[in-house]
Amino acid sequence: MAAKKLYESFSKSLIDEVHRWSAMKQTGVSLRYMMEFGSRPTERNLLISAQFLHKELPIRIARRAIELESLPYGLSEKPAVLKVRDWYLDSFRDLRTFPEIRETNDELDFTQMIKMIKVRHNNVVPMMALGVQQLKKGLNPKMDYDYLDEIHQFLDRFYMSRIGIRMLIGQHVALHDPNPPPDCVGYIHTKMSPMEVARNASEDARSICLREYGSTPDINIYGDTNFTFPYVPTHLHLMVFELVKNSLRAVQERFMDSDKVAPPIRIIVADGIEDVTIKACILLFYIAM
DSSP: OOOHHHHHSHHHHHHHHHHHHHOOOOOOOOOOHHHHHTTSOOOHOOOOOOOHHHHHHHHHHHHHHTTTOOHHHHHHHHHHHHHHHHHHHHHHHHHHOOOOOOOOHHHHHHHHHHHHHHHHTTTHHHHHHHHHHHHHHSSOTOOGGOHHHHHHHHHHHHHHHHHHHHHHHHHHTTOOOOOTTTTTEOOOEEEEEEHHHHHHHHHHHHHHHHHHHHHOOOEEEOOTTTEEEOEEEHHHHHHHHHHHHHHHHHHHHHHHSSSSSOOOOOEEEEEESSOOOEEEEHHHHHOOO
16 A cells, blocks of 8 residues: 555656665765864865765665655554655655756755755654554554564664764754854764763753653762763753653652652763763662662
């Protein structure tokens, strides 16, 4: 059924092209490379960046469009998922019909086009969530949705790829900013403080908890306030926000009907030689009392 809807909405030649591009190998781009390349946003570098994206984005977008056609349990046929699939096909068509990028004016036009693509995909996450809800309504109510591993694995891959696509687009667009923020290369903050990001994300999560439950546990954050490293603040903020939000919900619901005070949540930021670890801890002996 989904395939039929696909051919009704888009030409066979486009679908064939999507399949062909989805089989191509995508090129990995490290944060270090983006930072080093973006530190010199000359017209030549912006032209090179646009030429790379002109070839790279169709591969990544085609892969996602094909994946959306082969999801288990009939998820591919849900209206919300079909809508997301159409966004990816529209974006693929926009990229493939854009002429070869040869000069600065071409690069500027291309930048405007990928900005519109990024906006088009703003609601992919809530739309996919709606698709999963539409799927659950048609499944056996006794089924334990936590065991739908195939869907969980797909969504993890899908969202990770989406972050990569939006990062590539956003980084290129941000390099056009004539007055970038201090210590920033496009989306990348060269001296990002994980402690500061953790504080901001924790406050945002506590605001959500307070609005939902009327109260919220305290949060204590531990780590080196002077430690910084190059990263994308919005990405780390989202990860810490989700971590803290889930921790707050678990504690709040555990102590909602208790006369005991909910224990504080400890956020620990630890820097290693090659990595950074952010961990949420709850005083378990508090809960056991």
